[in-house]
Amino acid sequence: MEGSVTRFGNNSGGNMPSFVPVQWTQGHFVMPRKYRFPRQAYVRVKRAAHRADVRELCYLLFGKGGTIDRVIQVPNRAVDDVCHHVFGTADFERVRLKMKKLGYKHIGYLHTHPVSEPVPGPGDVAGYAKGALVSIYADRTKELRLFRITKKGKGYVEKQLEFG
Numbered sequence: 063m064e065g066s067v068t069r070f071g072n073n074s075g076g077n078m079p080s081f082v083p084v085q086w087t088q089g090h091f092v093m094p095r096k097y098r099f100p101r102q103a104y105v106r107v108k109r110a111a112h113r114a115d116v117r118e119l120c121y122l123l124f125g126k127g128g129t130i131d132r133v134i135q136v137p138n139r140a141v142d143d144v145c146h147h148v149f150g151t152a153d154f155e156r157v158r159l160k161m162k163k164l165g166y167k168h169i170g171y172l173h174t175h176p177v178s179e180p181v182p183g184p185g186d187v188a189g190y191a192k193g194a195l196v197s198i199y200a201d202r203t204k205e206l207r208l209f210r211i212t213k214k215g216k217g218y219v220e221k222q223l224e225f226g
């Protein structure tokens with residue numbers, strides 16, 4: 063199994079995702095100042111995170127422009143998914159191609175923090191690629207926040223989210 067998944071998040075040891083979206087690598091992706099997040103998806107994540115207890119959940123964010131239109135759950139491939147998460151490369155590709163056919167681009171990631179605050183942990187900062195848009199939902203506080211990984215300063219900047 064080693065090598066068939068891309069490890070990042072708290073479990074990562076710092077490996078970079080191999081599937082950095084095209085818009086980041088081409089250097090012309092303009093990050094909107096504010097992102098809209100579908101309220102229904104927030105409710106869905108909230109319920110699932112509660113059910114998952116101490117296990118972390120993984121989602122991929124897709125949209126058009128500055129709006130997050132689709133929030134798609136993918137399996138957490140971490141061997142130990144208690145407070146760890148790992149996105150699988152094959153899962154990512156499968157969902158990305160399906161969404162592409164519907165006209166949606168990959169925007170970012172979402173994972174849940176069963177216990178800790180909704181801010182990127184050291185493993186998140188180390189594991190996600192520079193420029194990655196990372197949303198975190200904290201089960202304890204019911205908060206959903208959005209960050210861009212920068213590798214500068216604290217390693218991330220917060221992005222504004224509005225729900226609608």
Ligand SMILES: [Zn+2]
Pocket residue numbers: 071072173174175181182183186198
């Ligand atoms: Zn995290």
